Amino acid sequence: MNDRQLHDEIERYLSGEMSREERAAFDALRKDNADIERQVNEHRQFIGMLKQFNERRELEQRLNAIHNEIDVHSLKEELTVHPSWIVQLWRNHHSKISVAASIAIFAMLATLFFTGYFKGHDSNYTQLRMQMESYKRSTEKLNNSTNALIHDIKASKRIIEPAKFGGTGFALTANGYIVTNYHVVKDADSVYVQNETGDSYHARIVYTEPGYDVALLRIDDSTFKAQNPLPYTLKRAQSDLGEDVYTIGYPRNDVVYGKGYLSSATGFHDDTTAYQVSIPVNPGNSGGPLLDNKGNIIGIISGKQSLMEGAAFAVKSEYLLKAIKNMPSDSVNKKIVLNSKNTLASLSRAQQIKKVQNYVYQIKVYSK
Amino acid sequence: MSKVLKGSAPTDSEVILGILNNSEVVLERLYVAYFPMVMQLIINNNGSADDAKDIYQEAIIVLYNKIKSGDFELSSKLKTFIYSVCRRLWLKRLNQMSRFDGDIKDFQDYLPVEDEVEKQTDRDLQYTKMESALALLGEPCKTIIEDFYMHDRSMQDICERFGYTNADNAKTQKYKCLQRLKKLFFQHN
Numbered sequence: 001m002n003d004r005q006l007h008d009e010i011e012r013y014l015s016g017e018m019s020r021e022e023r024a025a026f027d028a029l030r031k032d033n034a035d036i037e038r039q040v041n042e043h044r045q046f047i048g049m050l051k052q053f054n055e056r057r058e059l060e061q062r063l064n065a066i067h068n069e070i071d072v073h074s075l076k077e078e079l080t081v082h083p084s085w086i087v088q089l090w091r092n093h094h095s096k097i098s099v100a101a102s103i104a105i106f107a108m109l110a111t112l113f114f115t116g117y118f119k120g121h122d123s124n125y126t127q128l129r130m131q132m133e134s135y136k137r138s139t140e141k142l143n144n145s146t147n148a149l150i151h152d153i154k155a156s157k158r159i160i161e162p163a164k165f166g167g168t169g170f171a172l173t174a175n176g177y178i179v180t181n182y183h184v185v186k187d188a189d190s191v192y193v194q195n196e197t198g199d200s201y202h203a204r205i206v207y208t209e210p211g212y213d214v215a216l217l218r219i220d221d222s223t224f225k226a227q228n229p230l231p232y233t234l235k236r237a238q239s240d241l242g243e244d245v246y247t248i249g250y251p252r253n254d255v256v257y258g259k260g261y262l263s264s265a266t267g268f269h270d271d272t273t274a275y276q277v278s279i280p281v282n283p284g285n286s287g288g289p290l291l292d293n294k295g296n297i298i299g300i301i302s303g304k305q306s307l308m309e310g311a312a313f314a315v316k317s318e319y320l321l322k323a324i325k326n327m328p329s330d331s332v333n334k335k336i337v338l339n340s341k342n343t344l345a346s347l348s349r350a351q352q353i354k355k356v357q358n359y360v361y362q363i364k365v366y367s368k
Numbered sequence: 369m370s371k372v373l374k375g376s377a378p379t380d381s382e383v384i385l386g387i388l389n390n391s392e393v394v395l396e397r398l399y400v401a402y403f404p405m406v407m408q409l410i411i412n413n414n415g416s417a418d419d420a421k422d423i424y425q426e427a428i429i430v431l432y433n434k435i436k437s438g439d440f441e442l443s444s445k446l447k448t449f450i451y452s453v454c455r456r457l458w459l460k461r462l463n464q465m466s467r468f469d470g471d472i473k474d475f476q477d478y479l480p481v482e483d484e485v486e487k488q489t490d491r492d493l494q495y496t497k498m499e500s501a502l503a504l505l506g507e508p509c510k511t512i513i514e515d516f517y518m519h520d521r522s523m524q525d526i527c528e529r530f531g532y533t534n535a536d537n538a539k540t541q542k543y544k545c546l547q548r549l550k551k552l553f554f555q556h557n
Contacts, residue, residue: 007546053494066396067399070403079407
């Protein structure tokens with residue numbers, strides 16, 4: 001029996017076309033021959049798969065026919081859970097929104113970076129200490145060469161090198177205490193003060209109060225002699241807006257007078273320790289005294305706002321007093337006795353200046 | 369969040385009897401009754417209306433096979449069974465498309481139906497294999513096989529339709545076709 005004949009026999013057997021005798025014989029054959037038995041089962045399984053395939057295909061066709069009757073579109077509308085429009089906006093566009101947000105943030109950071117926002121302190125605020133190196137060097141060199149000899153001979157064997165920074169300071173007491181800004185003397189290796197007549201003395205920093213931008217120096221030079229009693233006093237109370245004020249300082253090598261008025265009771269970024277003053281000031285004015293009409297010191301010039309016309313700032317005198325109070329007593333070897341008698345009140349402005357300028361010093365700071 | 373779905377659903381025993389008796393009406397009522405529920409599930413979980421159709425029909429086929437094979441015990445509501453199967457199938461599909469974000473929005477209670485779905489996956493595989501084998505078989509073999517084994521036509525009919533001179537020639541042809549089909553079907557393994 002070849003394959004073809006066997007196949008026919010199996011089909012007849014499975015479809016029940018065999019007579020009873022044939023069937024019995026085939027059953028016996030199946031029992032005897034495992035190979036035939038296997039082929040019968042395989043054939044039956046395969047035909048079963050074909051039938052299943054057909055059944056499923058027909059079922060799918062029926063289901064498709066039913067499905068076509070359904071109005072899917074309106075059903076969809078009805079069944080979609082509509083989230084609020086903002087959620088939908090986010091779902092549909094979140095990638096675009098994210099990109100836009102990143103660009104915006106980047107642009108903002110870049111702008112802040114290029115405008116110098118991240119550089120330590122506010123760029124709008126300019127501290128008024130003077131960078132001396134450039135032009136001081138040439139003049140001092142000249143001084144050095146011409147006066148070196150005389151200087152050497154004349155007692156003090158002091159070699160004057162160009163100072164790195166400059167500012168202004170004023171006497172707190174007659175015995176050599178001088179007030180200036182902290183930012184003028186910070187990082188200083190040595191500090192010299194020079195008075196209006198050109199005498200230069202070495203000074204030591206005895207106390208600093210960076211929070212108020214106040215520094216206290218003491219002249220510790222043997223050539224220094226105590227001055228006459230101070231003509232001015234420190235004002236303890238707050239001054240009023242609109243008050244006429246003036247300053248004298250060293251924005252250059254000679255003393256310079258500046259006049260203005262008190263324009264706000266708070267300083268840069270609403271700093272309550274400072275006044276805003278409308279007054280012409282320049283680098284080098286830092287640390288200078290701010291006086292009112294009667295010759296009371298009401299503040300210390302400390303800086304100005306670079307983007308605003310005529311806005312300078314001055315540390316209030318009450319904070320200077322606080323700084324003096326905060327000073328540990330062991331850092332002073334001569335007692336600080338504040339002057340309490342004002343001799344300027346009745347004088348004209350020009351006479352006031354004449355007196356005050358003796359007590360205003362140019363501060364020269366040397367550092368590596 | 370779930371809305372009340374309209375339509376008069378056939379009772380569960382009606383459906384079982386109807387499917388066993390090949391009732392077209394019952395099948396239609398069943399289909400129409402639960403499609404909105406499945407549609408709601410799919411379109412609110414990243415799917416389209418076509419996805420809903422595929423998934424739902426697959427689930428109906430699972431139910432149909434289960435009832436036809438006679439091992440269907442009514443341990444839960446049919447509605448729950450269908451929902452569970454669809455949910456499982458859709459999760460699987462989402463995973464395959466890597467669109468599953470770990471969160472599925474449910475509208476009904478559901479049961480674990482992993483076994484049913486696995487079985488159905490096997491059957492699907494067989495079905496697609498048979499489909500492609502038949503497609504590769506070509507005419508007239510495909511029609512002869514379909515007529516004889518699926519539509520139960522007699523050899524005589526087939527002989528006339530294809531113009532064979534006698535039934536024996538047709539039988540020979542059918543034999544050759546079946547051998548080729550088997551070969552095509554099994555070589556895909």
